[in-house]
Amino acid sequence: MxxxxxxxxxxxxxxxxxxxxxxxxQLRIRSAKVLVVNLSAVGTEVVKNLVLGGVNSLEILDSSTVKEEDFSAQFFLPNDDSIIGQLKVPHAITQIRELNNRVKLTANTGVLLEMPREYFAQFDLVIATEISKQEMLAINKETRALNIPLYVAGMHGMFGYILTDLVxxxxxxxxxxxxxxxxxxxxxxxxxxxxxxxxxxxxxxxxxxxxxxFVILQDLLVSEELPKQLNKRQMKRLSAALPIIFSLFEVQRTLEDIDIELLRKLSLETAEKLKIPTSVITQEYLELFSRQAFAEFSPVAAVLGGSLAQDVIQFLSKKESPINNCLILDGIRSEMPIYLL
Known part of the structure; x- marks a missing residue:
């Protein structure tokens, strides 16, 4: 017509x-109650963008203490060495509030795995950054039971990821x-x-x-769907970042170099599990991830955190489809593809 x-x-x-x-x-964005788990480098960028975006309320759940390396990528912390070893969030909350005093901002220093289901029920959306596999599966169990959308994100130096179960x-x-x-x-x-x-x-x-x-994150981590979506040429061009990032969920977080042979073994096992050609796992990427395994770089955090916050706003606005369900940031290739796993 x-x-x-x-x-x-x-x-x-x-x-x-x-x-x-x-x-x-506008009403959906300004009435949203958001929980951000961990004020990491990525979490810092997400919090900044959501507070400036004018969400109704935002709570930061973080039981960690300030470490020397936090000052390089977490700009809400005061430049004061005397706060090393103290709880992180109380030292950052004042500067965050100054961005937009209309946002109801709260801090919680509780431990993620000890929080009851009733705690998560008060939020419309949860964003967790730099969490372990155990924490990820545990929080996803709660958000699924409550029908609450969940974003999980993290960094590995020049690389990063966003996983989503938005139900x-x-x-x-x-x-x-x-x-x-x-x-x-x-x-x-x-x-x-x-x-x-x-x-x-x-x-x-x-x-x-x-x-x-969406699928639950536990299923996403062992998905065999990629070969059904990509042709052989596309499969061979996959970034090694995908299987290596997934393999790092099996490694305890540390600032030390990861043993490269252990990383190779885990990555090859992950590639086989995901039905990805093991040939994509190169020595160059293994060496990069070995050295940068859990490092936080500010420029990478800005890209990843900005993309995540933008997707959250898009999710709340209901104007476009959000990330479904795995975004991989490869800073070496300067690409950020989204895979449906």
Whole structure:
């Protein structure tokens, strides 16, 4: 149907709907209650962007103490060596609050694995950074039970990742009309489906509703889905960062170099588990990860944390599909692909 065939009342109705969608977006963002676990380098960037973005409330759960290396990448901490060994969050909260005093900002120095389910139930969304595999699976169990979306992110020097279990997400966006009209019920991929399509006469575009379904993170870590999505050439060009990052979930966090032979063994096992060609794991990447295993670099944190915060805002706005379900940042290749695992 073209615009000239519509009455003035019908056109006014469409204009009103567009304004209401914009108001609804702002309302969702400004009413969101967000939990950020760990004020790491990535966590610092996420907190900065969400506070500036104007979320309703944000709590930081972090039981760690200040270490000397924190000063290089966590800019909310005062430049004061005397606070080394003290709880981190109380020293950062004042500077964070200064970014936007309208955001309800709270700090919690409790231990993640000791927090009851009732604690997580008060939040609309959880973002956990630099957590162990045990912590990741434990918190995902709670968020799934409560139907709360979860982002997990971390850094390994020049590399990083974002994993998502957002349970189920519905988004609406305006798309140009293609050669073939979009049809409700069309599956874009195994976890993304077009559920509704409406023509917008004001813009001569289609308002498309897309539903994303997510898998639990435990299944994501052992997924065999990549070979079903990528051809052989694409599989051979995969970054070694994917299997190596996943293998580091089996290694205890340390600032010391990781034994390269151990890393090789774990990475090869991970590649085989994910049905990824073991040939993608190169000596160059093993050496880089061995030296940078759990290092935090400010420029990388800015890219990764900024991308995560942007996706959170997008998730809350319901205007576009969020990351589903694995983003890998490779600073050597300067790429940040998203895989559906």
């Amino acid at each position: 073209s615009q000239e065939h519509l009455s003035a009342d019908e056109i006014a109705l469409y204009d009103r709907q567009i304004r209401l969608w914009g108001m609804a977006t 189920r997400h519905e988004s609406q966006s305006e798309k140009d009309i293609g050669n073939q009209p979009r049809v409700a019920g069309t599956k874009i991929n195994r976890k993304k489906t077009i559920t509704n399509v409406e023509y917008n006469p004001t813009t001569n575009k289609e308002n498309v509703t897309i539903v994303d379904d």
